[in-house]
Amino acid sequence: MEKRVINPWQWQDQRSYAQAVEVKQPESILYCSGQAAISADGISSNSDMKTQLLQALENLETVIHTAGYSCSGIVRLNIYTTATAELWECFDIFREWITRHGVQQALTLLEVKSLFETLKVELEATVVKT
Incomplete structure (x- = not known):
C-alpha cells in the first residue's frame, strides 16, 4: 500500500489535518460508524465536551484495534459536534491524540443541531490497513 498526503x-x-490523502492498493479498508461518548453498556454521557471527546477518542481507538487496524491508518475523519466553540476549547486533546498515533487524515468538522440523546461530539473514520 502507498499513502500520499497532499x-x-x-x-x-x-x-492537525491534511487537505487530501491518496491511498493506492490498500490491503483493506475499515469504515467506522460515528463513535461518541457511550459507555460499554450503552449509556450516553451527559458530561462536558472535554470528557465526551476523550471517551469518543477512546471508543474510536477500541473499534479500530478490535478490527485489527491501527489508528495511524486513519485517512478520513469527520467530526460532528453540537457546539464548535466548546469543542475548540479542548481541541488540543484531539491534536495530541492525532500526534501520538501519527495520523495524517483528511478532516471535516461539522456543527449539527443535535446528536443522539445527550451527546456533544461524534467521530466517524475511514481507516486503511497499513
Whole structure:
C-alpha cells in the first residue's frame, strides 16, 4: 500500500489535518460508524465536551484495534459536534491524540443541531490497513 498526503498549503498543519490523502492498493479498508461518548453498556454521557471527546477518542481507538487496524491508518475523519466553540476549547486533546498515533487524515468538522440523546461530539473514520 502507498499513502500520499497532499497539502498545497501549510496552514492546515497547525490544525492537525491534511487537505487530501491518496491511498493506492490498500490491503483493506475499515469504515467506522460515528463513535461518541457511550459507555460499554450503552449509556450516553451527559458530561462536558472535554470528557465526551476523550471517551469518543477512546471508543474510536477500541473499534479500530478490535478490527485489527491501527489508528495511524486513519485517512478520513469527520467530526460532528453540537457546539464548535466548546469543542475548540479542548481541541488540543484531539491534536495530541492525532500526534501520538501519527495520523495524517483528511478532516471535516461539522456543527449539527443535535446528536443522539445527550451527546456533544461524534467521530466517524475511514481507516486503511497499513
